[in-house]
Amino acid sequence: MNYRQATWERETDSGESVNEPLLSEKRTETVTHDDVDLPDELVREELTLPEPAEPEVASHYTRLSQMTYSVEHGPYPLGSCTMKYNPKFIEDVAALDEGSIHPDRADEDAQGTLAILHGLQEYLAEIGGMETATLQPPAGAAGEFTGLLVARAYHRSNDEDDERREVIVPASAHGTNFASAAMAGYDVVELPSDEDGRVPVDALEAAVGDSTAALMLTNPNTLGLFERDISEIADVVHDAGGLLYYDGANLNALLGRARPGDMGFDIMHYNVHKTFASPHGGGGPGAGPIGVVDELTDFLPDPHVRETDDGSFEFYEPAESVGKVHGFHGNWLVLLKTYAYISRLGDGGLKDTSAMAVLNANYLASQIDLDVPYGPFHHEFVASAGDVDAAEFAKGMLDEGVHPPTTKWPEIVDEALMTEPTEALSKDQLDVLAEAFTATGQKTPEELSEAPTTTAAGRIDQTSAARNPRLSWHDVEADDE
Amino acid sequence: MTTMQRIQHDRTDGSHEPNESSPFAPQTPQEVEAMLSAIDADSVEELFDVPEAVAFDGDFDVEAKSEYEVRSEIEDLLGRNADRTEFLGRGHYDHYVPSVVDYLSLRSEFLTSYTQYQPETSQGFLQALFEFQSMIVELTGLDVANCSMYDAATALGEAALLAARVRDTSGSRVLVPETIRSERRSVLENYADGAELTVETYPLDAGNTDLDALSDLIDEDVVMVYAQSPTARGAIEERLSDVASLADDHEAAFCLGSDPVALALLKEPAAVGADIVIGDASVLGLSASHGMGLGLFAVKEGYLRQVPGRLVGTSETADGRRAYTLTLQTREQHIRKERATSNICTNQAWVALRTAIHIASLGASGLASLAEECVTMASEAAARLEDVDGVAAPVDDRHHFREFVARTEVPATEVVDELADRGFLVHEVGEFEIQVCVTETNSADLDDLVAAVREVLV
Numbered sequence A: 001m002n003y004r005q006a007t008w009e010r011e012t013d014s015g016e017s018v019n020e021p022l023l024s025e026k027r028t029e030t031v032t033h034d035d036v037d038l039p040d041e042l043v044r045e046e047l048t049l050p051e052p053a054e055p056e057v058a059s060h061y062t063r064l065s066q067m068t069y070s071v072e073h074g075p076y077p078l079g080s081c082t083m084k085y086n087p088k089f090i091e092d093v094a095a096l097d098e099g100s101i102h103p104d105r106a107d108e109d110a111q112g113t114l115a116i117l118h119g120l121q122e123y124l125a126e127i128g129g130m131e132t133a134t135l136q137p138p139a140g141a142a143g144e145f146t147g148l149l150v151a152r153a154y155h156r157s158n159d160e161d162d163e164r165r166e167v168i169v170p171a172s173a174h175g176t177n178f179a180s181a182a183m184a185g186y187d188v189v190e191l192p193s194d195e196d197g198r199v200p201v202d203a204l205e206a207a208v209g210d211s212t213a214a215l216m217l218t219n220p221n222t223l224g225l226f227e228r229d230i231s232e233i234a235d236v237v238h239d240a241g242g243l244l245y246y247d248g249a250n251l252n253a254l255l256g257r258a259r260p261g262d263m264g265f266d267i268m269h270y271n272v273h274k275t276f277a278s279p280h281g282g283g284g285p286g287a288g289p290i291g292v293v294d295e296l297t298d299f300l301p302d303p304h305v306r307e308t309d310d311g312s313f314e315f316y317e318p319a320e321s322v323g324k325v326h327g328f329h330g331n332w333l334v335l336l337k338t339y340a341y342i343s344r345l346g347d348g349g350l351k352d353t354s355a356m357a358v359l360n361a362n363y364l365a366s367q368i369d370l371d372v373p374y375g376p377f378h379h380e381f382v383a384s385a386g387d388v389d390a391a392e393f394a395k396g397m398l399d400e401g402v403h404p405p406t407t408k409w410p411e412i413v414d415e416a417l418m419t420e421p422t423e424a425l426s427k428d429q430l431d432v433l434a435e436a437f438t439a440t441g442q443k444t445p446e447e448l449s450e451a452p453t454t455t456a457a458g459r460i461d462q463t464s465a466a467r468n469p470r471l472s473w474h475d476v477e478a479d480d481e
Numbered sequence B: 001m002t003t004m005q006r007i008q009h010d011r012t013d014g015s016h017e018p019n020e021s022s023p024f025a026p027q028t029p030q031e032v033e034a035m036l037s038a039i040d041a042d043s044v045e046e047l048f049d050v051p052e053a054v055a056f057d058g059d060f061d062v063e064a065k066s067e068y069e070v071r072s073e074i075e076d077l078l079g080r081n082a083d084r085t086e087f088l089g090r091g092h093y094d095h096y097v098p099s100v101v102d103y104l105s106l107r108s109e110f111l112t113s114y115t116q117y118q119p120e121t122s123q124g125f126l127q128a129l130f131e132f133q134s135m136i137v138e139l140t141g142l143d144v145a146n147c148s149m150y151d152a153a154t155a156l157g158e159a160a161l162l163a164a165r166v167r168d169t170s171g172s173r174v175l176v177p178e179t180i181r182s183e184r185r186s187v188l189e190n191y192a193d194g195a196e197l198t199v200e201t202y203p204l205d206a207g208n209t210d211l212d213a214l215s216d217l218i219d220e221d222v223v224m225v226y227a228q229s230p231t232a233r234g235a236i237e238e239r240l241s242d243v244a245s246l247a248d249d250h251e252a253a254f255c256l257g258s259d260p261v262a263l264a265l266l267k268e269p270a271a272v273g274a275d276i277v278i279g280d281a282s283v284l285g286l287s288a289s290h291g292m293g294l295g296l297f298a299v300k301e302g303y304l305r306q307v308p309g310r311l312v313g314t315s316e317t318a319d320g321r322r323a324y325t326l327t328l329q330t331r332e333q334h335i336r337k338e339r340a341t342s343n344i345c346t347n348q349a350w351v352a353l354r355t356a357i358h359i360a361s362l363g364a365s366g367l368a369s370l371a372e373e374c375v376t377m378a379s380e381a382a383a384r385l386e387d388v389d390g391v392a393a394p395v396d397d398r399h400h401f402r403e404f405v406a407r408t409e410v411p412a413t414e415v416v417d418e419l420a421d422r423g424f425l426v427h428e429v430g431e432f433e434i435q436v437c438v439t440e441t442n443s444a445d446l447d448d449l450v451a452a453v454r455e456v457l458v
Ligand SMILES: Cc1ncc(COP(=O)(O)O)c(C=O)c1O
Pocket: A080, A081, A139, A140, A141, A142, A173, A174, A176, A177, A218, A222, A247, A249, A250, A271, A286, A288, B344, B345, B346
């Protein structure tokens, strides 16, 4: 593929070569507050910020946008991130004026918003096989943290919180699982994977006990493999008095084929910005609702939504609520988009989503030359770059006009390229992506070390960024002097 | 094959049920067949390695709809939100967001990309986030700002955890003002709990910190003192420097809660001795959105290595050009796992982009005048209500920003209900206290609000 990303290279006044000057390098203004009716000691002396006119703002951000690769440019197969197409109409739905309300409205003045929140609670519960779901956590990691607060509240209610101090996390899990467990006050017990890439039931049996609060599991796991022993795993954890937590990052593999609730999970989070197509926005916002089984509903965050006898909706505080995990009601605009997406797809569309996601991953894997050591995989696979550093391989792929996969994780695969095409790539685009893998595989080590050459910036020196942190335009100016 | 036919086709087993496919998955039945044959499979279903015992063969009972039907359904539902003029604030504010913010931020490059793991192909978004960090640095006077937390409450929770980590000696208490919203305090308590920190409140005295009470409460076991300006009741706090020195004397971090509009006017946090600033930055960038926010998080230099969340820094390319990249990532969960400074991964980057565009389009002078108006509008509105018989405003004898508390002779519940019946929403914050928030999006309705209050209080 012959590819070139846009760039507008020029020199700043200080002679530095840049792609687009900082706003602060164009025009700034320093203002003082001379007329405000406040004592001087409460007022700042001055404020210096860029002062562009609107045409300049428009041009600046349009250029920045063109130096940003996105899902709508083409393949973006970041494993575990589910970079699928984000339908346009959900943005229009989120922009509706009637949805733009203050979070402190009384229930009777917010019936529309409450109806949608309630509807989404029900959709998610049904899809996950859970009793209900709270919508408050603002991302997947926040969902994990909330789920562990719920687990902790449950153990407290059984007077077991003092003993149950451990959360078991498989080695191949996402970093947030470990960090969320630590933030909730737990000791993390790491469980190595079995030879087949799955959780070894005997090692799990040895690891669980009176100190186990929960096991956190991703299924299919980060290799794309279904944990076939899930029923046994659930029994082992439950027999030890622990709870089973489902990391929903990979739910796009299973819609309508299997539900965490039916597998024995007690708590799960949904990554709606993955599975349910709310846009990733350059890093967020997302939402990480959590579903729970009947026994745990009393512990859910405050408030939860329920339907009253007269068909209206109300917020209420669950009996033994863990309290709040977001200052208000979570990322409302994201939740609204999620509701719209699920309503649009319905049962058939949701099931088809997973079918095409799994077919795409399998087809793509069959078209590339790299070793994929573990299977059968579902919506994603982890290929090995072999003798080549996976990070270098990724830089080479950038020059083929595609976004590379997630690299070097999970660690169980050498030089891992974790690849998730999602259902949204057509066969043609899968072939383009496969070709990018092939072309990159043929590059010499020298070519790879010089890649990328087609992007707005060439290879960036990470060490110098960390050794001499310049984190604002103030730091850049100081450096220039 | 036409689109209509394709949508009616179940691609997984060749049957022809209506609405069996996703409109956002492009494969034609012929392509599915070709792909299946390339992998030697007879059907898509056989690719699922799910044991019988846990397989699901039911339905979710969600009926697929056309785009038009979904939009109509949601318009109908949202139409059930009562048509009211909101004079509501208390941590979530509605400022006018210029059209340029929507048009630019909704460009699909911004909207549909993700975290900049490959900086070479993400320079634009990285620069936008770098500029956002810079704006926050300018507004707070502190050295470092990250490129977002979820919201003000979770940012406060992270601040407490940071404060505990940076101390030489361990500590277990966090002090917050009694006027803090209970919701924000609850989030803080949840973050604090895992680190075995407890949260206690200190009293205020007419909108300012009660310094005597605070100094009685504070000891070496306190890791962080939190104050807000403006307070949750809208008062501009006048004793921040004293709070800062009290905290400093006890080796506690001083965390200030504020927002970018207020910061454009009020004494910079760094100048009053703040070590950390948190707040909701989406007061610029998002209009009222049911509480969705953007956690602002800034710290002084010394805390850099303990900052939670993502940081964008500059570096160079091999050919010597300036470039942007996520940096100091060894703080983060994907590398440091349970020893990371935070569990945050997905953040609020797109909201930060919107906030930055909003600040850019206001410019220094636009932002400064907006901030000044927030003082003027609050004092005018308070004066207008003070004129109403049976109302005293503001209750706190302070300068106010956007909002203030008024005392009513009639119980606040009644006032709030009767105002709602007349189409106006205000907060009930005490038995005889209401809180009123004015910005440029509701100030044109102030006359009507005052008239309604007069009716309610006769
Ligand atoms: C497997 C897995 N778990 C958890 C998360 C965390 O989710 P979020 O980024 O929404 O906080 C991710 C996301 O990257 C993930 O891939």
